[in-house]
Amino acid sequence: MCLASMAATATAAQEQAPVADPAAAKAAAAAAKAAAKARATQLKALRAQYGPGPYPDEMDAYLANRQEKLREYYRVLYYDGEHNAVLNFQRLGLLAMELGYYSDAEKAFDGALDRIEAFYGKDKQAQKATSTTRLEVNKDFKGEPYERAMAYYYRGLLFLRKGDYDNARASFKAAEYQDTVSADETYQSDFALLTYLQGWASHCAGDKSQAADSFADAARIDPKLKTPGPADNLLVLSELGNGPVKATDGQYQEKMVFREGTGYAENGAIVTLGSGKTTRAWPLTPAANIYTQASTRGGRAIDGILNGKAQFKAGLETTSALASTVGSSVVQQMGGNMLYAQGAGMLLNAFSKTVRPTADVRMWDSLPASILVGTTRWGAGTATAAPAKGKGKKPAVAKAVATAAAAAWIVPPVSMIYRRDDKPLELSGIKPMTASAGKCGIVWSRSRSATTLPPSAPGDNAKVAAQRKLDKAAWAKDEAFRATLR
Amino acid sequence: MLRLNRTACVAVISASLIISAGPVLARKDRSHQAVDLDPDARGIVSGVGIEGQDLGRMADQMVRDLMANAEVSNRATPPRIILDSSDLRNQSSQRIDKDIITDELRGKLMNAARGKMRFVSREFIAAVEQERALKRGGVVDTGTTGLTRATAGADYKLVGKITSLDSRNNDTGMQERLTVISLEMLDLEYGTLVWNGTYKIRRAGSDDVVYR
Numbered sequence: 225m226c227l228a229s230m231a232a233t234a235t236a237a238q239e240q241a242p243v244a245d246p247a248a249a250k251a252a253a254a255a256a257k258a259a260a261k262a263r264a265t266q267l268k269a270l271r272a273q274y275g276p277g278p279y280p281d282e283m284d285a286y287l288a289n290r291q292e293k294l295r296e297y298y299r300v301l302y303y304d305g306e307h308n309a310v311l312n313f314q315r316l317g318l319l320a321m322e323l324g325y326y327s328d329a330e331k332a333f334d335g336a337l338d339r340i341e342a343f344y345g346k347d348k349q350a351q352k353a354t355s356t357t358r359l360e361v362n363k364d365f366k367g368e369p370y371e372r373a374m375a376y377y378y379r380g381l382l383f384l385r386k387g388d389y390d391n392a393r394a395s396f397k398a399a400e401y402q403d404t405v406s407a408d409e410t411y412q413s414d415f416a417l418l419t420y421l422q423g424w425a426s427h428c429a430g431d432k433s434q435a436a437d438s439f440a441d442a443a444r445i446d447p448k449l450k451t452p453g454p455a456d457n458l459l460v461l462s463e464l465g466n467g468p469v470k471a472t473d474g475q476y477q478e479k480m481v482f483r484e485g486t487g488y489a490e491n492g493a494i495v496t497l498g499s500g501k502t503t504r505a506w507p508l509t510p511a512a513n514i515y516t517q518a519s520t521r522g523g524r525a526i527d528g529i530l531n532g533k534a535q536f537k538a539g540l541e542t543t544s545a546l547a548s549t550v551g552s553s554v555v556q557q558m559g560g561n562m563l564y565a566q567g568a569g570m571l572l573n574a575f576s577k578t579v580r581p582t583a584d585v586r587m588w589d590s591l592p593a594s595i596l597v598g599t600t601r602w603g604a605g606t607a608t609a610a611p612a613k614g615k616g617k618k619p620a621v622a623k624a625v626a627t628a629a630a631a632a633w634i635v636p637p638v639s640m641i642y643r644r645d646d647k648p649l650e651l652s653g654i655k656p657m658t659a660s661a662g663k664c665g666i667v668w669s670r671s672r673s674a675t676t677l678p679p680s681a682p683g684d685n686a687k688v689a690a691q692r693k694l695d696k697a698a699w700a701k702d703e704a705f706r707a708t709l710r
Numbered sequence: 711m712l713r714l715n716r717t718a719c720v721a722v723i724s725a726s727l728i729i730s731a732g733p734v735l736a737r738k739d740r741s742h743q744a745v746d747l748d749p750d751a752r753g754i755v756s757g758v759g760i761e762g763q764d765l766g767r768m769a770d771q772m773v774r775d776l777m778a779n780a781e782v783s784n785r786a787t788p789p790r791i792i793l794d795s796s797d798l799r800n801q802s803s804q805r806i807d808k809d810i811i812t813d814e815l816r817g818k819l820m821n822a823a824r825g826k827m828r829f830v831s832r833e834f835i836a837a838v839e840q841e842r843a844l845k846r847g848g849v850v851d852t853g854t855t856g857l858t859r860a861t862a863g864a865d866y867k868l869v870g871k872i873t874s875l876d877s878r879n880n881d882t883g884m885q886e887r888l889t890v891i892s893l894e895m896l897d898l899e900y901g902t903l904v905w906n907g908t909y910k911i912r913r914a915g916s917d918d919v920v921y922r
Contacts, residue, residue, distance in 0.1 A: 337805070341757040343915045350918040366921045379805070390800035390808070397803035401876050434801070526920045 305702025387662025467591030533581035540576035802874035
């Protein structure tokens with residue numbers, strides 16, 4: 225029996241007992257004591273089986289109210305704690321968005337962004353990551369700039385979905401800011417789609433001059449991105465393929481490198497809106513390549529530390545080899561005991577094995593390879609652009625009718641044809657997200673579903689995760705994180 | 711007798727140790743519990759954006775400014791003001807629930823104004839209209855303040871913008887943001903601005919080297 229049900233039993237017993245009845249009060253107290261004792265025994269058994277936790281009953285209670293299709297992702301989020309919180313929130317948010325659980329998606333992306341925005345100064349886990357004998361994966365995940373930017377991008381889309389254009393613009397601005405960390409100035413603020421989306425949010429909010437500035441900036445970065453028509457009110461985004469993959473390189477895997485995602489053929493999409501006579505179809509414009517964004521960032525500050533660790537390890541190994549071979553013969557020639565030199569060599573070799581320069585390759589694996597964009601005017605756009613002049617109606621009334629029509633418009637049926645060059649592919653993609661909460665509508669789709677991926681993110685280190693459970697400070701941090709989730 | 715004294719002595723020392731260790735243990739255990747923080751002081755988690763402590767300071771400054779403006783705060787007939795977030799634009803790079811700013815400001819301004827200003831709510835106009843319909847339909851009585859021909863029209867509306875300027879030094883990892891909250895009191899009849907208040911927050915910080 226879990227704690228919750230035992231506590232409920234005890235509470236029920238207390239509630240049923242009249243205050244004036246001492247015998248019943250005594251029985252209730254005894255029941256509560258027995259429940260506490262039973263829980264203590266249970267905890268002891270669970271601790272022996274699962275270590276410090278979290279335990280299955282606690283997990284089940286947490287998962288009980290979650291959407292079934294998201295449960296395994298929530299389980300991982302709860303279990304991993306603060307260590308992978310940003311990554312797990314990002315993956316959960318995108319899955320929830322794809323499946324139409326928008327409230328879950330909003331909370332998940334907010335959870336990730338709150339952590340991305342906070343400064344982790346003098347963080348013990350971060351200090352561990354720089355230690356010679358610890359792996360970089362010890363640090364809490366915050367992601368690379370392209371991963372952070374994409375979290376803001378998706379949050380911005382969710383704001384657009386709700387018609388909150390101010391916060392959508394803020395999200396796209398913050399996303400673009402993440403792109404300013406590139407070492408090479410050529411690649412700073414080169415994520416044209418984010419600038420374009422700032423323009424779109426301003427366009428929908430009615431800030432014409434800001435919209436014009438942003439669209440002009442976007443076109444300057446990427447001439448393919450044309451300024452939308454003044455009456456355009458529907459944004460269409462389609463994400464293609466599988467995103468960049470993080471890998472390690474170098475003698476000791478001390479370098480983090482990016483590889484292009486594989487396993488997909490699509491490089492274009494045609495969107496079809498409406499049905500019958502009102503059907504409209506057009507090819508979407510390529511607006512972002514996520515691999516380019518990931519790989520043009522330049523060196524990270526941590527790379528210098530990992531490189532230093534690798535050089536130290538290489539030095540130890542060389543010295544160890546020298547001590548074992550050359551040192552032994554020299555000592556032998558000088559009439560000494562070569563075992564001393566061999567022993568020193570073995571010691572240095574053992575020490576070199578404790579130096580861990582391997583780069584952290586935890587990654588947001590559900591990201592797309594590229595993003596296409598398009599805009600059009602649909603339904604309410606006509607009403608907004610040219611209010612109907614009904615006979616006998618006063619201008620104010622006509623305007624009110626037009627406003628009501630604008631508020632009531634709905635996005636038409638949408639379908640996507642994914643293709644490679646000009647050849648259509650047998651690929652259905654996800655069911656598109658469509659919404660028209662405010663003046664503008666949005667259609668968002670993906671050729672590849674996040675549902676095919678496992679609930680746990682790739683790149684984590686099971687040993688580090690297990691050690692973290694034994695670290696009191698880290699454990700307290702994870703427990704505090706779980707408390708915020710419950 | 712000696713044994714009894716020794717036992718008492720041990721008991722007293724043990725009790726003292728337990729009492730003195732109590733706060734230490736409590737301090738250790740505190741990491742698992744939620745803590746109450748002063749809403750006007752800097753929090754545990756911080757970045758370069760608008761934070762909880764800024765809201766109170768911003769509202770205090772704006773209220774002082776506004777109360778010093780005779781055109782608004784010293785009229786024979788208290789002016790009617792709409793103070794909500796509907797015309798407060800967020801042009802910054804920070805996601806923010808704008809209501810948190812206007813709610814804080816309205817609360818402090820209502821306390822400070824003491825009847826020198828009247829605040830008109832449009833956010834809950836539907837509730838007002840519903841009650842008015844019930845009263846006029848005879849479903850409920852007229853209440854204690856009687857009936858009016860219409861709901862209150864407003865003289866002024868608080869409008870404004872939140873803007874920001876971000877910068878970063880890629881060599882040091884230092885990030886900086888200037889956030890400007892600019893509020894204005896718009897005369898809803900003439901379209902003139904009768905008051906303007908600006909609150910600036912300039913904040914910088916850098917993340918640990920492993921996150922740069």
